[in-house]
Amino acid sequence: MTFADKNEKIEKKVVEGYKHLEGNVVDGYKKVEESAIGGFTKVSDHFVDKFFRKDGETLKEAKERLKQSDQQEKINQEKRMNSYQKYQPSNDQYDPYLKKQREGENDD
Secondary structure, three states, rough: HHHHHHHHHHHHHHHHHHHHHHHHHHHHHHHHHHHHHHHHHHHHHHHHHHHHHOOOOOOHHHHHHHHHHHHHHHHHHHHHHHHHOOOOOHHHOOHHHHHHHHHHOOOO
8 A cells, every 4th residue: 555545544534523523513503503493483482472462363363463463664764764854854954064064165
């Protein structure tokens, strides 16, 4: 057996070892991820069921209603922010330095 053959044999063993290790790490990560997501979902479902579900409403219906309510609130918040900004004076209205800077008159 030549030196190159021995190196090739060692290389194959090392690669096999790393692939085995990689598989174990990925499997471990997947198990942790699944348990974390499962635990969160379980707690979330219980919370919605306990505090937000209305009489005669299924858990799925309650979650959908809350999701729609959240989306509508985001839309309303965006509208409020836009209307608030529309009525706010710009800073350069009160600061001549900023006004000159905006208009390119300030060479400082």
